[in-house]
Amino acid sequence: MALLEVIGLNKYFDGFHVLKDISFSVEKGEVVVILGPSGSGKSTLLRCINGLEEIQSGQIKLNGEVINEDSTKWHLIRQKIGMVFQSYDLFPHMTVFENILLGPLKAQKRDKKEVARQAEELLNRVGLLDRKNFYPRQLSGGQRQRVAIVRALCMNPELMLFDEVTASLDPEMVREVLDVMLELAKEGMTMIIVTHEMEFAKAVADRIIFLDGGEITEVAGAQEFFTDPKTERAKNFLNIFNFKEYKKGVDNNEKI
Amino acid sequence: MQDLGIRVLIEGNNLYRLMGGLLITIRIAIISAIISILFGIPFGIVMTSKNKLVRFVCRTYLEAVRIIPVMVWLFIFYFGVPKLTGIHIAGDVVSVIVFSIWGTAEMGDLVRGAVTSLPKHQKESGKAIGLTNLQIYSYIIIPQSIRRLLPGTINLVTRMIKTTSLVVLIGVVEVLKVGQQVIESFVLQSPSASFWVYGFIFFLYFIICYPISLFARKLELRWKE
Amino acid sequence: MDIGFILEISSLYLEAAKFTLKLASIGIILSLLIGLFCSLVNYYKVKFLKKIVNWYIELSRNTPLLIQLFFLYYGLPKVGIKLGAFTCAVIGLAFLGGSYMAEAFRGGLEAVSKAQIEAGLSIGLTKAQVTRYIIFPQALAVSIPSIGANAIFIIKETSIVSAISLKDLMFVTKDIIGIYYKTNEALLMLVVAYLIILLPLSLLLTYIERRLRYAGFGN
Numbered sequence: 140m141a142l143l144e145v146i147g148l149n150k151y152f153d154g155f156h157v158l159k160d161i162s163f164s165v166e167k168g169e170v171v172v173i174l175g176p177s178g179s180g181k182s183t184l185l186r187c188i189n190g191l192e193e194i195q196s197g198q199i200k201l202n203g204e205v206i207n208e209d210s211t212k213w214h215l216i217r218q219k220i221g222m223v224f225q226s227y228d229l230f231p232h233m234t235v236f237e238n239i240l241l242g243p244l245k246a247q248k249r250d251k252k253e254v255a256r257q258a259e260e261l262l263n264r265v266g267l268l269d270r271k272n273f274y275p276r277q278l279s280g281g282q283r284q285r286v287a288i289v290r291a292l293c294m295n296p297e298l299m300l301f302d303e304v305t306a307s308l309d310p311e312m313v314r315e316v317l318d319v320m321l322e323l324a325k326e327g328m329t330m331i332i333v334t335h336e337m338e339f340a341k342a343v344a345d346r347i348i349f350l351d352g353g354e355i356t357e358v359a360g361a362q363e364f365f366t367d368p369k370t371e372r373a374k375n376f377l378n379i380f381n382f383k384e385y386k387k388g389v390d391n392n393e394k395i
Numbered sequence: 396m397q398d399l400g401i402r403v404l405i406e407g408n409n410l411y412r413l414m415g416g417l418l419i420t421i422r423i424a425i426i427s428a429i430i431s432i433l434f435g436i437p438f439g440i441v442m443t444s445k446n447k448l449v450r451f452v453c454r455t456y457l458e459a460v461r462i463i464p465v466m467v468w469l470f471i472f473y474f475g476v477p478k479l480t481g482i483h484i485a486g487d488v489v490s491v492i493v494f495s496i497w498g499t500a501e502m503g504d505l506v507r508g509a510v511t512s513l514p515k516h517q518k519e520s521g522k523a524i525g526l527t528n529l530q531i532y533s534y535i536i537i538p539q540s541i542r543r544l545l546p547g548t549i550n551l552v553t554r555m556i557k558t559t560s561l562v563v564l565i566g567v568v569e570v571l572k573v574g575q576q577v578i579e580s581f582v583l584q585s586p587s588a589s590f591w592v593y594g595f596i597f598f599l600y601f602i603i604c605y606p607i608s609l610f611a612r613k614l615e616l617r618w619k620e
Numbered sequence: 621m622d623i624g625f626i627l628e629i630s631s632l633y634l635e636a637a638k639f640t641l642k643l644a645s646i647g648i649i650l651s652l653l654i655g656l657f658c659s660l661v662n663y664y665k666v667k668f669l670k671k672i673v674n675w676y677i678e679l680s681r682n683t684p685l686l687i688q689l690f691f692l693y694y695g696l697p698k699v700g701i702k703l704g705a706f707t708c709a710v711i712g713l714a715f716l717g718g719s720y721m722a723e724a725f726r727g728g729l730e731a732v733s734k735a736q737i738e739a740g741l742s743i744g745l746t747k748a749q750v751t752r753y754i755i756f757p758q759a760l761a762v763s764i765p766s767i768g769a770n771a772i773f774i775i776k777e778t779s780i781v782s783a784i785s786l787k788d789l790m791f792v793t794k795d796i797i798g799i800y801y802k803t804n805e806a807l808l809m810l811v812v813a814y815l816i817i818l819l820p821l822s823l824l825l826t827y828i829e830r831r832l833r834y835a836g837f838g839n
């Protein structure tokens with residue numbers, strides 16, 4: 140049985156059809172990368188899976204159980220689905236440690252000692268244990284994002300959602316965050332990742348879902364998608380990231 | 396004799412008298428507001444001066460005016476100034492003086508806020524497209540400052556109108572005083588007169604101030620973008 | 621200036637200052653409660669209450685305290701509602717201050733971004749927990765300067781309660797001017813008394829504002 144199953148999901152923003160009949164599933168331990176042009180609905184899809192957006196039709200199943208029908212239960216579901224945002228969204232009035240402990244202590248009502256130990260271990264793994272008493276504003280973007288990942292991980296989620304988590308980082312900080320995610324993938328964490336880092340996607344993904352205009356237009360293994368995309372849209376999309384063929388003085392217009 | 400109830404308001408020339416009182420209140424508010432705006436604008440611009448001493452003097456004036464309640468300022472000018480100078484000033488003149496001093500300070504702070512909140516690059520981008528200083532001021536700085544200024548200024552006017560109610564306490568015969576007189580002269584025919592008269596004055600202030608604040612809020616919303 | 625006289629009347633001013641502070645404190649506390657209630661009603665868009673709250677805010681903001689006091693103290697007894705002068709002053713101040721505090725809280729609540737709320741939800745907190753652990757602390761930090769400014773405003777507004785014969789600083793001053801004709805001394809003491817109350821508060825507020833601006837936790 141798949142860990143996550145999305146069946147016939149439709150989402151509208153006041154009449155605007157953002158997600159059209161989306162169906163896919165994610166197996167336990169699988170890493171799925173969602174690619175697609177800006178505005179194609181990637182963020183919205185992740186937000187639907189985490190109950191931050193209401194859907195108009197379709198089903199979302201976690202471990203075979205429908206999770207999108209009882210809106211009063213979302214806070215319980217979200218404890219099993221971690222989400223990391225592009226803008227980190229750490230709580231600015233709390234220290235790094237307080238940020239991480241809030242969910243496990245208040246939402247999951249776990250034992251403080253046990254959680255603190257786990258939090259320290261996780262912080263240590265992302266190389267930020269010495270920053271545990273800092274406030275978010277005292278950290279760099281890359282550090283903040285790593286804390287945000289730890290904050291989600293400390294809930295022991297079964298599934299992690301990442302929405303362009305490196306998109307607002309300075310280039311030199313992108314790597315430190317991606318490394319954390321690669322590490323997680325290696326350990327078998329189930330993840331759905333939205334990213335524009337193509338090399339990273341190639342390395343981390345088991346499967347690529349290509350989203351265009353709110354529709355899934357292509358699903359393929361990572362290798363296959365990058366070397367031999369089936370649809371014209373996907374080919375164009377990949378070309379945007381390809382600078383290799385550009386040379387000064389050569390007219391490249393035809394290739395686009 | 397039967398209680399007149401709410402009819403006390405229209406008995407004899409009561410309504411006329413009350414409205415006359417209101418006019419005095421409003422006249423004080425409007426004159427003070429005009430003076431405040433006229434003096435407040437240059438004062439605000441002076442407040443943005445680069446000279447530290449100038450800024451300090453302005454700041455001190457503003458804070459001194461602000462920290463002491465307006466009521467106390469009215470007392471100082473009404474009781475204190477005649478005592479010191481031997482010149483008696485009428486209550487309504489005192490009111491206009493005090494409200495103008497207070498209003499100039501507040502208006503100045505609004506102007507300072509509006510001018511300093513303009514992003515620097517506005518001026519620079521004006522220069523970049525080759526405008527002269529005068530053009531920059533007349534096409535960029537002043538129109539934008541007015542937009543930022545107008546809601547606050549209108550709010551200041553409503554505050555001024557509300558504060559004008561205090562002048563009764565230094566003996567100015569305005570709407571509240573006229574109200575008291577009406578209540579006294581109808582104490583027999585209308586024992587409940589004070590309920591209706593004060594209620595009516597409350598209502599009067601509301602129907603004057605409410606549309607003005609509504610207008611200020613509309614402007615603020617419209618110009619936010 | 622008659623120094624001896626000033627010393628003589630200083631105890632009167634001390635009493636009056638205490639009274640002013642007592643009245644203002646009660647007014648401020650009630651204003652905070654009313655303001656918090658109103659801002660929450662608006663923030664969570666409670667249907668029916670929202671209308672009432674907004675009408676209250678408009679009434680409060682667009683009428684002078686003095687008229688409110690006259691109506692409460694002289695008007696209401698004529699329809700059978702008899703309230704003491706102190707009660708009237710407290711009601712008046714709370715009625716006035718409540719809408720100002722509501723505005724202060726509103727500013728704070730609006731400053732909490734949707735992203736913060738969603739980040740809270742995404743770690744499995746309930747809405748109530750998000751309100752308590754994320755929205756409240758952040759909103760309060762933003763509101764504090766306005767809350768402080770409103771508190772000072774309310775203290776200053778107490779300066780008109782002598783109109784309903786409460787024995788505050790203005791009342792004592794008028795008394796002394798009327799009885800002894802010592803205008804200068806009385807006015808000097810009046811200003812000094814208000815400065816002693818308001819200056820430290822105002823400086824404290826400036827200090828807090830700076831701290832919040834420069835060293836605040838905001839990222």
Ligand SMILES: Nc1ncnc2c1ncn2[C@@H]1O[C@H](COP(=O)(O)OP(=O)(O)O)[C@@H](O)[C@H]1O
Binds near residue numbers: 175180183
């Ligand atoms: N809250 C919203 N209200 C209305 N339209 C929205 C909202 N959020 C996103 N959209 C629209 O939905 C589409 C998909 O947005 P999004 O999921 O953010 O795309 P992506 O993450 O792929 O760039 C866009 O056209 C966007 O303008």
Ligand SMILES: [Mg+2]
Binds near residue numbers: 182183
């Ligand atoms: Mg997006």
